[in-house]
Amino acid sequence: MHRIQPVIKDYAWGSHVALAQLAGREQPSATPEAELWVGAHEAGPARVDLGDGHFCGLDEHIAGDDERHLGIGSLDAFGRRLPFLLKILAADRALSIQAHPDAARAASAPEGVYGDSWAKPEAWVPLTECEAFAGSLPFDEASALLVGLDVPALTDLVDQARGAADPAHALLAALLHVPADDRAEFVAAVVAAVRALVDAGSADEATARALSTVLDVHEQFPGDVGVVVLLTMRHLVMTPGRSYFIGAGVLHSFVHGTTIEVLANSDNVVRGGLTPKETNVEELLTIVDVRTPVEAQEPRRLGDGDGSTLHHPTAAPHFELFEVRPNETPTALPIGGAPAVMLALDAPVTVRCGDEAIRLERLECVWSSASDPDAVVTGVPGSRLFVASVDI
Numbered sequence: 001m002h003r004i005q006p007v008i009k010d011y012a013w014g015s016h017v018a019l020a021q022l023a024g025r026e027q028p029s030a031t032p033e034a035e036l037w038v039g040a041h042e043a044g045p046a047r048v049d050l051g052d053g054h055f056c057g058l059d060e061h062i063a064g065d066d067e068r069h070l071g072i073g074s075l076d077a078f079g080r081r082l083p084f085l086l087k088i089l090a091a092d093r094a095l096s097i098q099a100h101p102d103a104a105r106a107a108s109a110p111e112g113v114y115g116d117s118w119a120k121p122e123a124w125v126p127l128t129e130c131e132a133f134a135g136s137l138p139f140d141e142a143s144a145l146l147v148g149l150d151v152p153a154l155t156d157l158v159d160q161a162r163g164a165a166d167p168a169h170a171l172l173a174a175l176l177h178v179p180a181d182d183r184a185e186f187v188a189a190v191v192a193a194v195r196a197l198v199d200a201g202s203a204d205e206a207t208a209r210a211l212s213t214v215l216d217v218h219e220q221f222p223g224d225v226g227v228v229v230l231l232t233m234r235h236l237v238m239t240p241g242r243s244y245f246i247g248a249g250v251l252h253s254f255v256h257g258t259t260i261e262v263l264a265n266s267d268n269v270v271r272g273g274l275t276p277k278e279t280n281v282e283e284l285l286t287i288v289d290v291r292t293p294v295e296a297q298e299p300r301r302l303g304d305g306d307g308s309t310l311h312h313p314t315a316a317p318h319f320e321l322f323e324v325r326p327n328e329t330p331t332a333l334p335i336g337g338a339p340a341v342m343l344a345l346d347a348p349v350t351v352r353c354g355d356e357a358i359r360l361e362r363l364e365c366v367w368s369s370a371s372d373p374d375a376v377v378t379g380v381p382g383s384r385l386f387v388a389s390v391d392i
Helices: 016-022 058-063 066-078 103-107 140-150 152-162 166-174 178-199 205-220 226-232 279-287
Strands: 003-006 008-011 035-038 048-051 052-056 082-093 097-099 123-125 130-136 234-237 243-246 252-263 270-273 300-302 308-312 319-324 340-345 350-351 355-362 365-368 376-381 384-389
Touching: 016 082, 016 279, 052 058, 058 066, 058 300, 066 152, 082 340, 097 226, 097 279, 123 130, 123 319, 130 243, 140 166, 140 226, 140 376, 152 166, 152 178, 166 226, 166 279, 178 205, 178 365, 205 234, 205 252, 226 270, 226 308, 234 243, 234 252, 270 279, 350 384, 355 365, 376 384
Parallel strands: none
Antiparallel strands: 003 048, 003 365, 008 035, 035 082, 048 052, 082 252, 097 252, 097 270, 123 243, 123 252, 130 234, 130 252, 300 308, 308 319, 319 384, 340 365, 340 384, 350 355, 350 376
16 A cells, blocks of 8 residues: 555646645645546556655556556456546536547547547546536437527528437537538527527526526637537536446536546547547547436445445446545445555545555545555544445
8 A cells, every 4th residue: 555646637627726625725726727636547647655755656656566456357357557547527617528439449440549449438426516418318308409499500400310310419410510611600599599598587497507508618618519519418417425427428528516537547538529629520420329318326335334435336347436434433445356546535534454554634645456455444524535446
């Protein structure tokens, strides 16, 4: 077991205050802090404290003895790469509309499309109220909303998609293929109709909030056809305590809020809009899944010790996520024989592994190898420890 230092990514959509507040810093950050990474991804490996002032990247540390660090089960399933990455995502602005490939597509796509041959499933566990658009609406639901806006150019696209074998996919393709020369006028007309509907007060509460969020995103990305694509996606208002799984091909755009995110250790992403970065519409349409919904999932409470341990369900073997709320009585962590990273929130916790104990303050982290003895954790009221491991 080793103390590790996470890496903070300063993407433009990040927050100046969210991570600062979680860490107990009194002042906002000078630059936006978007993501805190706890893992071994080569683009931001955690730094392992080896003692006596010596550090190395977690990826380098694992490579020094991958069988001891990862364990046979993880090696057999995923090779020499740590299969998961734990993050805190802190967004003040909307992220791109995007989807991730499955492993088969990541391996077979044309050279240069993806950086590795991995799928990239992910799950969110909100720490604050968060908003996102995730998963596609059923065509009948999306088409009713769009036609009701009474924008002739938009109605024409809906009518053309209606006769396709997969109308939801055809509608998405039609929106993403609106000619560049026509987009500004098209988006302006749709946004004006959305604003009129919101101002009229005739929409139900959930629809009105979704439409208001679309208008907010348009302020960030004026003229971007992705704003119209959001109208075909399910709007999520996510509250703390539940998890939301995003599988291969599921279209999503995280809008704002602070969430724990656990994902496969890959950076394979295809963007379709709401970004200054490169988009790849044809690849997005190749991999997109317009049928699978994204739904809130309740955690399962584990009954080990006096502390409270929640297991957040996921549908990916690359990772599993536990949320531990310890007290003074040691609570065993259910990760025996698997590698794990641990992230403390809110108040100090102490992780004990054999004769070794590490006290963690807020946003401090620990790495536990598969070969380490079983770990237990203690804490004070209000403390939390998120533990990411591999589902083997």
